[in-house]
Amino acid sequence: MGRSVRHASRARSAVFAPLGDHGRAARVEQRLAGAIRSGLLSDGERLPSESELASMLGVATVTAREALVALRAQGLVTTVRGRGGGSFVNRPKAPDAALVDSRLAAMSRVELRDRGTVYRVILAGCAELAAERADASDVRDLEELLVPADEPDVARWRHADSELFLSVAALTQSARMTREVVRLEADFGATLRLAYADAEFLKASAGRHVDLVQAIAAHDGERARATVHRHIDRAMELVVERHAQVRR
Amino acid sequence: MPATTTTLGPAAARVTALFEELFGDIDRVRGRLEALFGSGPVDAAAVLAVVEADARRLLDRGTALGAGFVAGRDALSDHTLYLAWWQGDDQQLLGESEAPASGAPFDYTRREWFRVPEETGRRHVTGPYVDYVCTDEYVVTCTAPVLANGRMVGVVGADVLVETLEGILLDPLDEVGATLVGEHGRTIVSADHRLAAGTILDVGAARERVDCADLPLSVVVLADGQG
Numbered sequence: 224m225g226r227s228v229r230h231a232s233r234a235r236s237a238v239f240a241p242l243g244d245h246g247r248a249a250r251v252e253q254r255l256a257g258a259i260r261s262g263l264l265s266d267g268e269r270l271p272s273e274s275e276l277a278s279m280l281g282v283a284t285v286t287a288r289e290a291l292v293a294l295r296a297q298g299l300v301t302t303v304r305g306r307g308g309g310s311f312v313n314r315p316k317a318p319d320a321a322l323v324d325s326r327l328a329a330m331s332r333v334e335l336r337d338r339g340t341v342y343r344v345i346l347a348g349c350a351e352l353a354a355e356r357a358d359a360s361d362v363r364d365l366e367e368l369l370v371p372a373d374e375p376d377v378a379r380w381r382h383a384d385s386e387l388f389l390s391v392a393a394l395t396q397s398a399r400m401t402r403e404v405v406r407l408e409a410d411f412g413a414t415l416r417l418a419y420a421d422a423e424f425l426k427a428s429a430g431r432h433v434d435l436v437q438a439i440a441a442h443d444g445e446r447a448r449a450t451v452h453r454h455i456d457r458a459m460e461l462v463v464e465r466h467a468q469v470r471r
Numbered sequence: 472m473p474a475t476t477t478t479l480g481p482a483a484a485r486v487t488a489l490f491e492e493l494f495g496d497i498d499r500v501r502g503r504l505e506a507l508f509g510s511g512p513v514d515a516a517a518v519l520a521v522v523e524a525d526a527r528r529l530l531d532r533g534t535a536l537g538a539g540f541v542a543g544r545d546a547l548s549d550h551t552l553y554l555a556w557w558q559g560d561d562q563q564l565l566g567e568s569e570a571p572a573s574g575a576p577f578d579y580t581r582r583e584w585f586r587v588p589e590e591t592g593r594r595h596v597t598g599p600y601v602d603y604v605c606t607d608e609y610v611v612t613c614t615a616p617v618l619a620n621g622r623m624v625g626v627v628g629a630d631v632l633v634e635t636l637e638g639i640l641l642d643p644l645d646e647v648g649a650t651l652v653g654e655h656g657r658t659i660v661s662a663d664h665r666l667a668a669g670t671i672l673d674v675g676a677a678r679e680r681v682d683c684a685d686l687p688l689s690v691v692v693l694a695d696g697q698g
Contacts (some may be wrong), residue, residue: 360655364583
């Protein structure tokens, strides 16, 4: 526990490190949103005031204010006026790490593999069909979902991974298949994406996402399928490893 | 170049009439909204009040599965993103949309049905595609831009199930042995039972082709061995 607290406090101070010249409201918003979603900033915690935030991040007060307005619109921050007021972190009810871990711990190893197999077969099949059926505009839409390789926000990666796979499922042109994948995502997606806690996996993900979209663009079903296999197999290795730890 | 023929005329006219009826309803709502947005800041409640009756009437006609107004980013004073959109048998209001599984607010502004009217300033028909954000169904989406002060503040639109289009259009297409394709040459309904909806066809190589008004819809007869 001590180790994770120390790690957390270092990561926390990075949240408030100066942004530099290109720092703008959207980046402030992204950084704080990432910190809130990932739990670095805890639920109910009071954020620094607009002017404090501005000076910590090295941006103008209006920029900090703009970011806070955006965070409020996303429901990630609540502002209370008057004495004792301020902006407070409003953590979304998305599955947090402890919850996902406890769900994982409640599973047997064989159940975990069982679910992983269903996910792998269905998503690889979707990728193959998507490669057959996607048009140029579909490919552009997929490209928009790609996250820059140097993106450090784990929550953003998990979200992007899920959205990419859902979009690929929709390209099968089958509504039933897509609904099945939505169900799978709700059921198993958060567990599978525990793998993003691993920095190497996160980095490799960027390449695999690009490979997948390129394979679909090239109408190369075999390559699309193989890329999904590589991605999910590696994720499952890490999740099974995590499972072995939380089962103790 | 594809030859224009008269044999496809009746089928193309049937398709055009069906979509023009939808766009007629859409344009009425669009007119009301342009007046509303032209008169000052607008919130979700004001939009709902203006759109609801017309959207429900459109759905009552039975062709569309969902209909309404989808606001552009920050176009409303009280929401970043908002869908004044009714759908399903019970005509349920969508309101705010969340991305499936993750529950994060869903940014629809890059979707073709939003993006194309924004880029072209004109009406558009998207699909067929699986809409996993709103209906979870295989649909075609008609959208038209709502403009205020030279800027698009959102789209008015309607979703139609591909199944519904099949029910209405299969007979007229059968009579002339034709296929209805959408943008990108994607098959919507075909007289050829071997052609699945969603299959992409090379429309340029078709033996005959009639476009449906200014819509990205064409009725085609394929050359031998095509598809």
